[in-house]
Amino acid sequence: MSELNTLGLGEARDLLRKGEATSVELTEACLKAIEDAGALNAFVHKTPELAMERAAAADTRLKAGDAPAMCGLPVGIKDLFCTKGVESQAASAILDGFKPEYESTVSQQLADAGAVMLGKLNMDEFAMGSSNETSTYGNVVNPWRRGNDDAPLTPGGSSGGSASAVAADLCLAATGTDTGGSIRQPAAFTGITGIKPTYGRCSRWGIIAFASSLDQAGPMTKSVRDAAIMLEAMCGHDPKDSTSADLAVPNFEAMLTGDIKGKKIGIPKEYRMEGMPGEIEQLWADGAAMLKDAGAEIVDISLPHTKYALPAYYVIAPAEASSNLARYDGVRYGQRASLAQGDGITEMYEKTRAEGFGPEVQRRVMIGTYVLSAGFYDAYYNRARRVRTLIKKDFEDVFAQGVDAILTPATPSAAFGLGEMTDADPVQMYLNDVFTVTVNLAGLPGISVPAGVDKQGLPLGLQLIGRPWEEGDLLNTAYALESAAGFVAKAGKWW
Amino acid sequence: MSIDQSTAAKVAKLARIKVEEDALPALASEFNTILGFIEQLNEVDVDGVEPMVSVTPMRLKRREDVVTDGNQQDKVLANAPDAREGFFAVPKVVE
Numbered sequence: 001m002s003e004l005n006t007l008g009l010g011e012a013r014d015l016l017r018k019g020e021a022t023s024v025e026l027t028e029a030c031l032k033a034i035e036d037a038g039a040l041n042a043f044v045h046k047t048p049e050l051a052m053e054r055a056a057a058a059d060t061r062l063k064a065g066d067a068p069a070m071c072g073l074p075v076g077i078k079d080l081f082c083t084k085g086v087e088s089q090a091a092s093a094i095l096d097g098f099k100p101e102y103e104s105t106v107s108q109q110l111a112d113a114g115a116v117m118l119g120k121l122n123m124d125e126f127a128m129g130s131s132n133e134t135s136t137y138g139n140v141v142n143p144w145r146r147g148n149d150d151a152p153l154t155p156g157g158s159s160g161g162s163a164s165a166v167a168a169d170l171c172l173a174a175t176g177t178d179t180g181g182s183i184r185q186p187a188a189f190t191g192i193t194g195i196k197p198t199y200g201r202c203s204r205w206g207i208i209a210f211a212s213s214l215d216q217a218g219p220m221t222k223s224v225r226d227a228a229i230m231l232e233a234m235c236g237h238d239p240k241d242s243t244s245a246d247l248a249v250p251n252f253e254a255m256l257t258g259d260i261k262g263k264k265i266g267i268p269k270e271y272r273m274e275g276m277p278g279e280i281e282q283l284w285a286d287g288a289a290m291l292k293d294a295g296a297e298i299v300d301i302s303l304p305h306t307k308y309a310l311p312a313y314y315v316i317a318p319a320e321a322s323s324n325l326a327r328y329d330g331v332r333y334g335q336r337a338s339l340a341q342g343d344g345i346t347e348m349y350e351k352t353r354a355e356g357f358g359p360e361v362q363r364r365v366m367i368g369t370y371v372l373s374a375g376f377y378d379a380y381y382n383r384a385r386r387v388r389t390l391i392k393k394d395f396e397d398v399f400a401q402g403v404d405a406i407l408t409p410a411t412p413s414a415a416f417g418l419g420e421m422t423d424a425d426p427v428q429m430y431l432n433d434v435f436t437v438t439v440n441l442a443g444l445p446g447i448s449v450p451a452g453v454d455k456q457g458l459p460l461g462l463q464l465i466g467r468p469w470e471e472g473d474l475l476n477t478a479y480a481l482e483s484a485a486g487f488v489a490k491a492g493k494w495w
Numbered sequence: 496m497s498i499d500q501s502t503a504a505k506v507a508k509l510a511r512i513k514v515e516e517d518a519l520p521a522l523a524s525e526f527n528t529i530l531g532f533i534e535q536l537n538e539v540d541v542d543g544v545e546p547m548v549s550v551t552p553m554r555l556k557r558r559e560d561v562v563t564d565g566n567q568q569d570k571v572l573a574n575a576p577d578a579r580e581g582f583f584a585v586p587k588v589v590e
Contacts, residue, residue: 097574098574099574101573198551199550200551200553242555243551245551245553305539308535308536310532311532311534311535312536314529314532329511331575331576331583331585332571332574332583333575334574334576335576336576339586343586344586345585345588349511350508350511350513351513353511354512354513357512362510362512363525363529365510365512366510366512366522366526367526367529369509370498370506373509382546383536383537384533384536385546385547386539386544386547387536387539388547389544389545389547390539390544392547425528426528427528427529427532441550442550443551
């Protein structure tokens with residue numbers, strides 16, 4: 001048998017149920033892999049004792065034949081999720097030492113489904129970033145390298161720790177969150193699968209807020225089947241989140257038939273970006289051909305407002321962030337700056353926020369403050385919300401024409417080197433999300449599936465975008481694409 | 496629209512983030528880069544288009560207007576940088 005930590009959720013579940021392995025063995029294998037992978041900087045708060053306790057409890061339930069869906073399966077949790085009694089600081093210095101008195105709904109549901117939490121995963125500060133270089137814990141390193149070049153690469157962001165940990169087999173799967181591409185882009189950069197469900201599928205309660213109208217949690221896994229298993233455990237109505245959808249959660253795994261005959265797959269012409277590497281263009285064409293071979297009908301479509309998605313996002317997301325992050329004031333939780341003689345409450349706020357927030361978070365909070373300020377609210381914020389309506393309508397129009405799913409590249413490039421974008425202006429970094437951000441603005445489900453490698457041996461992903469609430473159908477199309485692409489490459493272990 | 500140093504200082508003040516005087520020129524220049532990017536939105540014809548309020552067309556749930564929570568002062572204060580006698584403590588606000 002291969003090392004237990006290299007298994008996916010589905011395989012491990014089956015082994016546990018057959019009694020061929022125990023959750024304690026599985027958890028120990030992951031904890032060992034985590035200990036050996038300090039160089040990746042993926043796990044930032046480890047909870048081995050809690051994990052072993054939960055694993056032992058899972059083994060008891062498995063023996064008793066009373067095992068819920070994810071019983072005994074070790075997973076990692078992004079630091080954005082509040083976990084009771086365990087540090088949860090959104091990779092920000094301003095929340096240094098914060099230990100919530102409560103558990104996020106999603107992580108609670110995973111625990112209720114029997115999953116074993118191994119610890120908390122690194123990320124960009126407050127999920128603001130596309131390269132995991134804004135974390136107070138330092139950069140996460142991608143397990144993948146360019147051929148024999150040992151230059152460290154980004155795992156993408158903001159769920160970079162989750163991506164790196166799953167790709168390096170430190171855990172069987174991990175939670176991520178996605179506001180503009182933060183699950184799908186890192187999944188593509190590390191050769192794993194990541195799905196952002198429809199807005200409202202997963203409760204946002206207890207997840208540290210970035211941009212509330214865009215944030216969604218989702219699983220990051222080693223296969224589409226695993227994504228189906230874990231998404232089902234994460235989804236569901238929660239009275240504590242007023243935007244959570246009161247809809248039944250289907251058995252997503254049972255919907256993976258691989259049969260996509262007669263499905264209409266749209267190829268949006270606006271996603272053919274100038275300067276896109278030839279390899280990505282080729283991968284996209286190959287993906288379309290695979291779906292066609294599987295019986296789908298490929299149609300050219302147009303999403304005319306695509307170009308305006310990123311600028312609209314960079315009004316709406318900072319605006320919501322400036323409001324959400326107003327709560328970090330040095331009064332209720334986290335860090336307070338040391339004050340000088342005579343400093344009043346305003347100085348306390350200003351010094352605390354200057355010390356506690358990193359440069360990218362400060363930049364976005366201030367941009368958000370500006371676009372919401374008197375005199376600019378209409379020109380920026382309301383205009384961006386109108387454009388958002390048009391972006392959503394673009395998708396509604398193509399779905400009304402009978403399109404079942406849309407195929408696009410997941411990212412405009414493969415993983416780049418850590419530090420390579422340091423001197424670029426912030427907008428260059430924002431372009432990473434050009435293919436993913438439309439999906440958040442329209443509230444749709446989107447999944448990134450690894451589909452090939454570039455000349456340097458780095459993984460590349462394709463994105464499928466589905467109709468609202470039809471994650472099951474989307475996962476099935478992704479399953480067909482995964483089967484046809486046959487992506488099995490793994491990062492060679494150097495850490 | 497171009498942001499000068501005094502506007503940058505005003506925004507920092509509104510956001511309650513202390514920015515040193517010598518950091519203002521760089522900040523103003525970053526704002527201008529980002530706002531220049533955002534200004535593409537002016538190309539879009541948005542006449543008669545409603546600003547999006549909710550991405551999913553659903554009515555928010557209502558619940559009974561009754562107390563559902565409370566009596567956990569110690570938990571509320573547990574993470575405070577400075578809590579005294581059952582309250583959050585802050586520098587003097589009123590003279």
